Amino acid sequence: MSMLIRTTDLPVRERFEFWRSSVSEMFVPLRSDTSRPDRFDGRMRGCELGALKVAEVAATSHVVRRTGAQIAQSDPGYYKLGVQLSGYCLLTQDGREAALVPGDFTIYDTTRPYTLAFDDSYRQLVLMVPRRLLHLPEEAIAGITATRISGRQGVGALLSPFLVQLARTLDELDEQGGVRLGDNIVDLLVTLLAERLDVSTPTPDASRRALLIRVRAYIERHLDDPDLSPDGIAAAHFVSSRHLYKLFREEGTTVSMWIKQRRLEHCRRDLRDPLQLNRPVSAIGARWGFVDAAHFSRLFKAAYGASPREYRVTITGE
Numbered sequence: 001m002s003m004l005i006r007t008t009d010l011p012v013r014e015r016f017e018f019w020r021s022s023v024s025e026m027f028v029p030l031r032s033d034t035s036r037p038d039r040f041d042g043r044m045r046g047c048e049l050g051a052l053k054v055a056e057v058a059a060t061s062h063v064v065r066r067t068g069a070q071i072a073q074s075d076p077g078y079y080k081l082g083v084q085l086s087g088y089c090l091l092t093q094d095g096r097e098a099a100l101v102p103g104d105f106t107i108y109d110t111t112r113p114y115t116l117a118f119d120d121s122y123r124q125l126v127l128m129v130p131r132r133l134l135h136l137p138e139e140a141i142a143g144i145t146a147t148r149i150s151g152r153q154g155v156g157a158l159l160s161p162f163l164v165q166l167a168r169t170l171d172e173l174d175e176q177g178g179v180r181l182g183d184n185i186v187d188l189l190v191t192l193l194a195e196r197l198d199v200s201t202p203t204p205d206a207s208r209r210a211l212l213i214r215v216r217a218y219i220e221r222h223l224d225d226p227d228l229s230p231d232g233i234a235a236a237h238f239v240s241s242r243h244l245y246k247l248f249r250e251e252g253t254t255v256s257m258w259i260k261q262r263r264l265e266h267c268r269r270d271l272r273d274p275l276q277l278n279r280p281v282s283a284i285g286a287r288w289g290f291v292d293a294a295h296f297s298r299l300f301k302a303a304y305g306a307s308p309r310e311y312r313v314t315i316t317g318e
Contacts, residue, residue, distance in 0.1 A: 006043040016040045019059070026055055027128060028078065028110045029070040034062035047170055049182030053078075053128040056085070056167045064116040071111060078110045078128045079141070081189065083151075083163045087122025091115070093146040103151030103160050107144065107193070114146070125167045133186050140197045149196075159192055162217040188213045211237065212247055216258070223263050226289045230255040263288040264303050267296070271312045281308040 005022045007015035016037040024030050026044055034040050039060060046055030082091065084100040091098045091106055093114035098106040108114050111131075134141070151160025166181075191210040215237055222228045233255065234244040248255050270276050270284045282293040285308070290296035300308045 003047070004043075004045045007041055008043070012038055015042070016062075019062075023064065027053075027080070027126070028066065028076060029074050031065045031067060031070070032062055033065075034060075036061070045170060047178065049185065050179035051130050051133060052182040052185060054166070054170065055126050056123065056170060057126055058121075058123040059118065060121050061119050063118070066110065066114050068113055071113065075111055077131045079131055079134065080108050080110060081127040081129060081163075082106055082108070082116070083125040083127075083160065083167070085123035085125055085164065085167055087118065087120055087124075089122060089124060090117045090119075091146050092117075094142065096146040098146045098148040100148060103156075103164070105149050105151060105156065105160060105163070106146060107141070107149075109142065109145050112145075123167075125163055127163075127185070129186065129189065134190055134193065136190065136193055136197065141193065144193075144196060156192075158214050158217065159188060161221060162188070162213055165217070165220055184209050184213050208247065208250075211239070212251065215244070215247065219259055219262060223259070223266060223288055226291050228259060228289060259289075260299065261303075263290065264300060267300065267308065268304065268311070271308055272315050277312075281312065284308070 005026070007019055010018055016032075016034055019040065019042045020032045022044065023032055026046060040062065042057070042059035044055050044057050046053065048054070082089065082100065083105040084102050086102050089100040091100065091108060091114065093108045093112060098104075100106060109131075110128075131138070149156040149159075151157060151164075163185075166185075187209040215233060218233060218236060219228070230244055231241050234241045237244070239247075244255060248258060253261075266288045267284050267290070270279070270287070271281070276284065282296070285291075285293060285296035285300075290299070297307050297309075300306075300311070304311055306314060
């Protein structure tokens with residue numbers, strides 16, 4: 001189930017008070033402050049992925065605090081993962097500060113006080129993860145709260161692109177797929193935190209799903225490459241092609257079918273985009289790896305019941 005909260009439709013004088021209460025309802029009880037309530041604007045959209053709560057938050061400058069008094073009143077026991085999508089964020093918890101720029105993320109704990117400061121307009125993806133799901137020593141996680149994890153190198157480069165893509169597709173997730181996706185996110189997060197903390201590795205099944213997520217994220221980043229192939233994907237992840245095929249077979253699909261489905265979905269989004277009405281259908285197909293226009297048209301019609309041109313006319317009227 002998805003939800004949308006926005007202040008734009010409210011009178012200016014009511015916007016920030018509405019935001020204050022909405023943020024606490026969406027996450028945990030929080031205190032929000034801003035020096036310019038008369039210029040404040042904010043938007044949140046969120047959903048549940050199984051046990052995970054996920055929200056994309058976009059707003060103008062303000063500060064959010066979780067205080068000891070609020071924790072005493074309500075302590076649901078979550079870890080929160082904040083992924084910076086745009087703008088800048090400074091998170092403070094446990095005597096540490098994490099300064100986040102787009103692509104970076106950090107983990108923090110709702111059972112202890114923290115502060116989030118946004119000095120300008122920003123977008124952030126927030127995941128609320130029940131503490132019980134991580135199966136890692138709490139004292140170890142307490143040692144890395146409010147530490148910046150770069151989304152451009154090391155383990156962060158595996159998780160960040162996947163979560164950035166998640167923010168783009170929140171409105172498209174169905175309940176069954178959302179539960180499976182939530183499980184995969186937890187498995188990947190546990191794998192990465194375990195490596196960062198140098199604690200015992202997760203179960204083989206969790207490792208398998210973590211590899212699957214990494215592979216899917218790699219595919220997503222290379223969909224525009226017409227030479228993207230199972231053998232190249234396997235080599236990039238230091239596994240055999242046979243192991244890669246088995247990984248996707250256990251998900252009820254194949255590597256090639258997954259690539260085709262993701263390419264077609266990106267083409268479908270571009271065809272619906274009013275900013276791309278002047279772009280030829282063949283150019284949209286080529287952008288996502290379909291170099292043969294006729295082949296692209298056949299595949300698209302088989303998937304969506306209409307040719308790319310027919311689909312564009314039906315959706316946009318042009």
